[in-house]
Amino acid sequence: MTSSNAEPDPADLTFADLQIHPAVLKAVADVGYESPSPIQAATIPAMLEGSDVVGLAQTGTGKTAAFAIPILSKIDTESRNTQALVLAPTRELALQVAEAFGRYGAQLRVNVLPIYGGSSYVPQLAGLKRGAQVVVGTPGRVIDHLEKGSLDLSHLDYLVLDEADEMLQMGFAEDVERILADTPEYKQVALFSATMPPAIKKITAKYLHDPVEVTVKSKTQTAENITQRYFLVSYPRKMDALTRLLETEQGDAMIVFVRTKQATEEVAEKLRARGFAASAINGDIPQAVRERTITQLKDGTIDILVATDVAARGLDVERISHVVNFDIPHDPESYVHRIGRTGRAGRSGTALLFVTPRERHLLGAIERVTRQKLVESELPSVDDVNEKRVAKFRDSITDALDKPGIDLFRALVEGYERDHDVPMADIAAALALQSRNGEEFLMTEPPPEKRRERPDRGDRSDAPRKPRERRSDLATYRIAVGKRHKVAPGAIVGAIANEGGLHRSDFGHITIKMDHSLVELPAKLPGNTLKALQNTKIQGQLIQLQPDRGPKPHRGKPPTK
């Protein structure tokens, strides 16, 4: 093996200094990148020269661009053949890599196709038929297409094995060999792996020819822009600990890692009941829903993702400022990947870890792998939390002072003061108390009647229209969970808002009944919302949202007594 160091002298090296295709260079500049990261500086020239590459690199080092840029630079856009195949261990990673190829190849006439399980064959077959020069996929579905005859790798020029150690650990060794058997001998191979166990060395020796070895040197395996702390927390105290941190930490979005699929739902629900915009993600959640959840995390519809290790790798959402290891990972490698979800794109990040007393030995394992001593921290005290709450209370007053309705209320308060001779502070305190209790003490003028001007149905006010006392744009939906399941209204609003992409202001009244609940939602739900909501669970119960058709003959079972 020849060897080259990842940091020759990266001082002023720019992408323009590398011999990459002008169209790719333009796309890279459009994305806002100027100078290559160490792994890019080493990998791009090697791959452009035609060498095989072994990259020992963590995620977050820019390794996707390191192979995408040279491959795109050399791809033959005149040919429709599949010339490049990237294999990745998880669907999310495959999708992210495909998106990266799309970004860097935006100025080229190149078709990039992600191929993975859980998503429809139709677009994949169509894409393959049309001709995708770059295919990015997970091993299972790639083999599926090979066996169907819909994917032809006989003209493959470039093969990338991304996160090779992970693919092996997940039992894909045979699958990878099966795929490799369908590729020509002359292809160029790049293998990236966070670690170099013997099994990876064996694959390297077998399939790579005189590879250039690229190692990203760093003192520790974890990025320096991520602050890491841990807390000793007993198992039953974890939820309380998380809540305290959520109330005191300054940040944008958060990902909370738990150990089991079931726990993702439980923790997400508890967070929603506490008023946080949280969603669960795990391998049992349909792929399309997973993807929508990630989009919601990106666009700020939700702030907290509660995940199993399905989201530990590849997930690239810049606004994630915090990673919480709610359950400590048993595999220290997983810790490294999990915390790599924060501190993206040069931002700083915070990684927090809950350790129960009996899990201390796992902490030691993590410290060995990261070659870093983790700092123990104290959880925020009740006083700390309350201090934040007081600050929030004060800020909310400052905010409200600027709001348009303030004049009306000022006049009301002045009137009250005149009539009752009570100090202003007492009045303000009483109002604050009311507002905390959520009491609506003033009726507001309803918005001007729009019904008559609305041409949507062509009908006039005399048309048959169900009399509705409340907002006419709302309809009542019945959901299967009720008091028996001990669901808080907040949990219902949260689940429906998150799963259905609705805003809290879209909701009308919620009535929790014994064996079902009634919730008012927009009468016309967009697109597939109703369908999506029918698959939503609260505390393991399908909510089974249905438009309510009034009292039903079957009144459910009589209350158990």
Place this chain on the structure above:
DNA sequence: AAAAAAC
């Protein structure tokens, strides 16, 4: 110990 990945 669990999760991930092909129908």
